Amino acid sequence: MSVYNSLDSITEELHNCMKCGNCMEVCPIYKETRQEVGVARGKISLVQYLLSGELEMTEKLADRFSLCTTCMACNTNCPCGVRFDKIILAARAEAVRKKGLHPVKKIAFTALKMQRMFDFGMKTGSIFQGMALKHVPHKSDRIARMRFDIGIGTDKVFPMLASRTLRSEFPEVVKVKNPKMRVAFFTGCMINYFYTDIGKAVVEVLKENDIEVVIPKGQGCCGIPASVNGDVHSAAALAKRNLRAFEKLGADALVVACSSGGTAWKHVFGELLDNEPEFKALADKWAGKSYDISEFLIKKVPFKKEGLGRVERKVTYHDPCHLNRGQGVNTEPREILKSIPGVELIEMKEPGRCCGMAGSFSLVHPDLSVQISDRKTADIELTHTDTVATGCPACRLQLKSGVENAGIEEEVVHTIQILAESYKNGKKK
Amino acid sequence: MLAREVLQELIQVLGAENVLTEQEDLMTYAYDATAAMKHHKPDVVVSPNSTEQVAEVVKIAAKNNIPIYPRGSGTNLSGGTIPISGGIVLSMLNLNKIIEVDQDNLTATVQPGVIIQTLNDEVVKHGLLYPPDPGTVKTATMGGSLSECSGGLRGLKYGVTKHYIMGLQIVLANGEVIRWGGKTVKNVTGYDLVALFTGAEGTLGIITEIIVKLIPAPEARKSILAVFDDVDKAGKAIASIIRNKIIPATLEIMDNVTIQTVENFVHAGLPMDAQAVLLIEVDGYKEVVEREAVLVEQILQEEQAVEIKIAKNDQERDLLWLARRRALPALAQKRPTTVLEDATVPRSKIPDMIKAIRKIAEKHNLQIATFGHAGDGNLHPTILTDERDEDEMKRVHLAVDEIFKTAISLGGTLSGEHGIGIAKMGYLDWEFGEAGVAAMRRMKEALDPNYLLNPGKIVRRD
Incomplete structure (x- = not known):
């Protein structure tokens, strides 16, 4: 029984909570609001009252369940080992079953499911985005702010849509001489439509390491935006589409450069398809050979050290929640950074603290998201670095918006981009 | 439910954003960290931003005869913040400077x-x-x-x-x-x-x-761990350390049940058959700490500790403390409900108390692990149970009664550090007698004649 199908799946998890409140120490939302409903203990109680019949599922209750970035910091700090991430996903799925999905989210997730239409929309958007977005001059990033307020303010800095999507820039199979392995690349939407520079870096680095890269055209959204909001149907449909697309082309391993995508392939697809044995087996098979790109380059195929050129950067690394706590990947990106000549790694105060982006959370709770982000920005500023590296495009968006609005000179990139830069500089000599 | 006018008044004083009235919020203030306690929904939760606002809220409550339940983080273990008569929960968290x-x-x-x-x-x-x-x-x-x-x-x-x-x-x-x-x-x-x-x-x-x-702040500290094959020997070691005029900053004890549970949980390297482990930390000036650590080691040897470990650096210190730090989490993960008591006895009675608790556990067929602050006599007998098991919960309550009785008979007290709240209110006359409880009631009534401040806690209204 998976958390997406029934609240019954989490009853034991709920009983294990002893209400000690240790989650208050680490919850990014509670730190800002200081209201009990913000923290895991509060929402656990609400689910318990829901199960006991003291509360009914109302829109107000569903609203309260939206108060979680799913950063999983409370999981790690819980003396009873309660997996709150499971509880909140189950509660949100229950809310959708009982009250339906918020109309705006319904439209959004339906669009994600209709891959061709979504793709067309994004391409059209790349041409017309100037009407809604005002370009912010910047030396390395293509960024912009909203020209008008659609409910999230006009301060937030967004990446511009790329003029060409990542997947249209590469053939389905990127060949190399004497390939030692065939690896499939799940791009995810943000890298495909916005941060194509991350995607290109992934391909470059893999090629540099004599790996044939497969980028199935049939891949789509990972479905995480739907599953974390309780839209289990859309998420399951997307999971199946992706599994089919990757199964068709086959590969020895799968890499992801996005923490949501990694979580999807490693954990979520299997849970969503729990009731469909055929797809469940497929999901489990791919889960076993899915890697975050930094994990892949350290644990699966140790990356080539010869040919690394100097990169003069003072770097601080931000741990994406779903990479660090979600997948246990935190030493690997640091190991990569430390092995690049010229890179000085300076840790910030709490590198594992949530940046407050959390996908649609930043749209539903824009003020709270910015408050959480401000703390991160302040920690980054104290490191006196020139670059923030991270392992997730969504974190990159949030971190960039934070430093830009604070007026700090700081580039925000994916770890893999610095490695690609190093290989490139190695060839310059 | 509070009258509309009262809510309006509160909003006027505090601003709407500091007054919670929706039940989805109120229900999250119906409990605190106390195990196996009934929850009670307040009528409103208010978060003042100044002393003046607190005073205004109290005046509104006094005028309308509404109980006020002050609350910090709600981490207490005696039901101290549960709003058992409804009314106003006064969250003090915005006063955080x-x-x-x-x-x-x-x-x-x-x-x-x-x-x-x-x-x-x-x-x-x-x-x-x-x-x-x-x-x-x-x-x-x-x-x-x-x-x-x-x-x-x-x-x-x-x-x-x-x-x-x-x-x-x-x-x-x-x-x-x-x-x-x-x-x-x-x-x-x-x-x-x-x-x-x-x-x-x-x-x-x-x-x-x-x-x-x-x-x-003390400039140096040193941690020492000692394993005993007999609770009495550990008890003698505690007394001996103090008699030798050494006052460690901490002097913790874990009993056999705790040791076994923790060891299964984290593998900290404690012998499973150990009857007691003492964890001692001395702190102060570097020179004093060095001298005291040597003395403590000698005493532990004299008192027949079967194993003594001294941390040479912070890393080793963390390792020694691992078992103690994980004691509660390890116990808490064994069963869903963890009833954590804090009955306290003079430190010379620690071995008697530990043995008595073991007997009580056997008598009521319960899992009770005991650990705690041996140096100040404050033990934490921890009952591992499941709130949903009615029969077992009955036995838990009987065991708790007997633990309190034993502590008092050994010259101790009901609560060392968790407070009375709702949880131990019924036992007060065991310790104070009727006259003592009445004296406390007169003090309460002198300062809060209408029982509006955290009513139903410590002192029962006559």
Whole structure:
């Protein structure tokens, strides 16, 4: 029984909570609001009252369940080992079953499911985005702010849509001489439509390491935006589409450069398809050979050290929640950074603290998201670095918006981009 | 339900964003960290931003005869913040400023919503320390820990919260604001209301500002772990350390049940058949610490510890502390409900208490693990159970009764550091007798005649 199908799946998890409140120490939302409903203990109680019949599922209750970035910091700090991430996903799925999905989210997730239409929309958007977005001059990033307020303010800095999507820039199979392995690349939407520079870096680095890269055209959204909001149907449909697309082309391993995508392939697809044995087996098979790109380059195929050129950067690394706590990947990106000549790694105060982006959370709770982000920005500023590296495009968006609005000179990139830069500089000599 | 006009008045004073009225929010203030307690929904939750606003809320409540339940982080273990009669929950968390750290007078002035660890992070910058360190040091508020008079691991050498409270600003039940005590070490002006309000669990007045004593942070520390094959030998070792005029900062004990559970959980390297483990830390000037550590080791050898480990550096220290730190998590993960008591006895009676608890566990067929602050006699018999098992819960209550009876008969007390709240209110006459309980009731009625401040806690209305 998976958390997406029934609240019954989490009853034991709920009983294990002893209400000690240790989650208050680490919850990014509670730190800002200081209201009990913000923290895991509060929402656990609400689910318990829901199960006991003291509360009914109302829109107000569903609203309260939206108060979680799913950063999983409370999981790690819980003396009873309660997996709150499971509880909140189950509660949100229950809310959708009982009250339906918020109309705006319904439209959004339906669009994600209709891959061709979504793709067309994004391409059209790349041409017309100037009407809604005002370009912010910047030396390395293509960024912009909203020209008008659609409910999230006009301060937030967004990446511009790329003029060409990542997947249209590469053939389905990127060949190399004497390939030692065939690896499939799940791009995810943000890298495909916005941060194509991350995607290109992934391909470059893999090629540099004599790996044939497969980028199935049939891949789509990972479905995480739907599953974390309780839209289990859309998420399951997307999971199946992706599994089919990757199964068709086959590969020895799968890499992801996005923490949501990694979580999807490693954990979520299997849970969503729990009731469909055929797809469940497929999901489990791919889960076993899915890697975050930094994990892949350290644990699966140790990356080539010869040919690394100097990169003069003072770097601080931000741990994406779903990479660090979600997948246990935190030493690997640091190991990569430390092995690049010229890179000085300076840790910030709490590198594992949530940046407050959390996908649609930043749209539903824009003020709270910015408050959480401000703390991160302040920690980054104290490191006196020139670059923030991270392992997730969504974190990159949030971190960039934070430093830009604070007026700090700081580039925000994916770890893999610095490695690609190093290989490139190695060839310059 | 409160009358509309009352809610309107509260909103006028505090602003709508600081007044919660929807049941989806109210229900999250119906409980605290106490196990196996009934929850009660308040009618409204308010978060004042100043002493004046607190006073206004109290006046509105007094005028309309509405109970007020002050609340910090809600981490107490005695039902102290549960709003059993509904009414107003007064969340003090927005009053979270450290007003001043005074290095000349060695004091800090804080608002009640400051988290204890936040204060310590601030004063450590000046080489100072606020010693009380309850297990919830990173989540509990200063106001809450003052009101519960919490203790912690350093009680033996440094005392508990009440030894560090020098001055208070208090909103009385009629809405008047008074100040008592201050930054002077000596102060005998009038009754000692600072002492009275400390540990009063919010039943006598609302604390809105606190002046605490700070001490110079010790420059060095050393941890020693000793394993015993007999609880009595561990007890003798405790007595012997103190008799030799050594006062460790911490002197912790874990019994066999705790050791086995923790060992299965984290593999800290403790022998499974050990009957007791002592964990000792001495602190102070480097030279003193070195000397005391050697003495402690000698004493432990004389008292027949079967194994002694001394941490040579911080890494080794963390390893020694691993088992103790994981004691509660390990126990808590074994069964869903964890009933954590804090009956306290004179330290010479620790072996008797541990043995008595073991007998009680056998008699009622319960899992009870005992660990705690042996140096100050404050044990934590921890009953591992499941709230849903009615029959077992009956036996849990019987066992708790017997633990309290035993503690009192050994010259101890019902509660060392968790407070009375709702949980232990019924046992007070065992310790004070009827006359004692009546005396306390008269004090309550003198300051809060209409029982509006945290009613239903400590003192039952006649």
